Amino acid sequence: MVRKKRVVLTFPHSLVDKPITYHLVKDYGLVFNILKARVTPREEGRLVLEIEGERKNLNKGIKFLKDLGIRIEPLAQDIRWIEARCTHCGACIAICPTQAFTVDPKTRKVSFDKKKCIVCELCIKACPYRAMEIKF
Amino acid sequence: MAKTIKKINEKIKRGKAVVVTAEEIIDLVKKRGMKRCAREVDVVTTATFGPMCSSGVFINFGHTKPKIKVGGGKVYLNDVPAYGGLAAVDLYLGASALPDDDPRNRVYPGEFRYGGGHVIEELVAGKDIRLKASGYGTDCYPKKELETKINIRDLDKAILYNPRNVYQNYNVAVNLSDRVIYTYMGVLQPRLGNANYCSAGQLSPLFNDPYYETIGIGTRIFLGGGIGYVAFSGTQHNPRVKRTSKGIPRSPAGTLALIGNLKKMSPKWLRGTSFTGYGATLTVGIGIPIPILNERILRFTAVEDSQIYAPVIDYSKAYPLGKETIIKEVSYAQLRSGSIRIRGKEVPTSSLSSYAKAREIANILKDWIRRKKFLLTEPVAPLP
Ligand code: SF4
Ligand code: SF4
Numbered sequence: 001m002v003r004k005k006r007v008v009l010t011f012p013h014s015l016v017d018k019p020i021t022y023h024l025v026k027d028y029g030l031v032f033n034i035l036k037a038r039v040t041p042r043e044e045g046r047l048v049l050e051i052e053g054e055r056k057n058l059n060k061g062i063k064f065l066k067d068l069g070i071r072i073e074p075l076a077q078d079i080r081w082i083e084a085r086c087t088h089c090g091a092c093i094a095i096c097p098t099q100a101f102t103v104d105p106k107t108r109k110v111s112f113d114k115k116k117c118i119v120c121e122l123c124i125k126a127c128p129y130r131a132m133e134i135k136f
Numbered sequence: 137m138a139k140t141i142k143k144i145n146e147k148i149k150r151g152k153a154v155v156v157t158a159e160e161i162i163d164l165v166k167k168r169g170m171k172r173c174a175r176e177v178d179v180v181t182t183a184t185f186g187p188m189c190s191s192g193v194f195i196n197f198g199h200t201k202p203k204i205k206v207g208g209g210k211v212y213l214n215d216v217p218a219y220g221g222l223a224a225v226d227l228y229l230g231a232s233a234l235p236d237d238d239p240r241n242r243v244y245p246g247e248f249r250y251g252g253g254h255v256i257e258e259l260v261a262g263k264d265i266r267l268k269a270s271g272y273g274t275d276c277y278p279k280k281e282l283e284t285k286i287n288i289r290d291l292d293k294a295i296l297y298n299p300r301n302v303y304q305n306y307n308v309a310v311n312l313s314d315r316v317i318y319t320y321m322g323v324l325q326p327r328l329g330n331a332n333y334c335s336a337g338q339l340s341p342l343f344n345d346p347y348y349e350t351i352g353i354g355t356r357i358f359l360g361g362g363i364g365y366v367a368f369s370g371t372q373h374n375p376r377v378k379r380t381s382k383g384i385p386r387s388p389a390g391t392l393a394l395i396g397n398l399k400k401m402s403p404k405w406l407r408g409t410s411f412t413g414y415g416a417t418l419t420v421g422i423g424i425p426i427p428i429l430n431e432r433i434l435r436f437t438a439v440e441d442s443q444i445y446a447p448v449i450d451y452s453k454a455y456p457l458g459k460e461t462i463i464k465e466v467s468y469a470q471l472r473s474g475s476i477r478i479r480g481k482e483v484p485t486s487s488l489s490s491y492a493k494a495r496e497i498a499n500i501l502k503d504w505i506r507r508k509k510f511l512l513t514e515p516v517a518p519l520p
Contacts, residue, residue: 088490089488094331108495125318
């Protein structure tokens, strides 16, 4: 069974120049999309990946990464919607590339689907009420 | 028998007034017809909740011992500069004011996380606010420096006074250029990436009384969660614009200056707001009742989103240069559908004002009137 996962990899500086993704492809036959990458000199690297592959291989690949000392978190943890601050204006809706926000046609209230979020951070700039937060 | 505001107020006091929101009236008129509704309905409540930069508060922080005269000196609230050129201890804090050391757009686009609007939200929320003032010293006001904390509880007077609110209609902002732009209409993605609008449409006060026949100077309103009044026509009030056959302005038109006791307001309806790359402001919740005196007034309140049009304007060039050519006119029904078609492209739409919150305010005002907590007023003078 083929599965898809969106994960955030945080790896120490010592691993930044290692061919990690190469192993994912070659050894486990995983296909991946880099949604976002950020490597700051002398700090950690951060990679947001969408990985696709056989369930078995996916789990093996993730174990391989963990064994290297890479921290893996599901992607959605990173962007936080603070509902109490949200005014349900909808300024985030058109800006989000993955349609993570939807308006209920009846209540006109906005809801946020973390699973669709790819942490592009566009909504953080677009939300005038500071209801979207990023957590590193 | 003609209805009058006096008679409607008597009905309110007896708990007999029929009150509906500007949204509910639409279906009611379809069901029961204009004539019957004009007879039966007494009040229609309208509302809006959106960023309104031309807002601010007057504060009198009370005399110190020894006394200081801030007029001619300087005054700051939580490091945000306020205007002190008024007597000794009066000040005015504007929603868009920023701390002197805010980087603004030097690091582009600026975040503007804290400005006058945020100070107002915190003040209303009952938080202590740091006040720093300096004066030049006089024989009767010898003190030159003051650093203290103020709290809304202890203030003698705190008055919200907004020179321009409740814009009757507004532009739909798009970006025709090749780079992202940051505006007071939000973040606009290049090449018609998105379209932002800002009005409660069919719920918005001045769409429901397009010729200001019931809303005038002195009208009592819901303001920031408390009671306020229409003080005057707002700055940039311009009733002489093109209108539809039903009298609805097709571009920004009327505005209102509003005033009210800040001490009775709530941070829920006065929200500090930050526009990336543009600045800080205040989002204000406003509700205005419309007395249904006759069928003509009722007809206006039954207006719906599909009958209200807004101009689409390019904010990358046309707007900043002051040459606002209208790309297209679109209805609020189209805007609320989630996308509009511009130059052959399907462009996703977003609102900056909150329709859900506007609806909440219209319902609160309805509830106040039903529970005899809010009476209607005759305007003291009409708006121009
Ligand atoms: S971070 Fe990007 S993808 Fe996630 S919700 Fe915000 S705009 Fe959408
Ligand atoms: S832009 Fe912010 S306040 Fe508006 S709906 Fe989105 S998250 Fe809520």
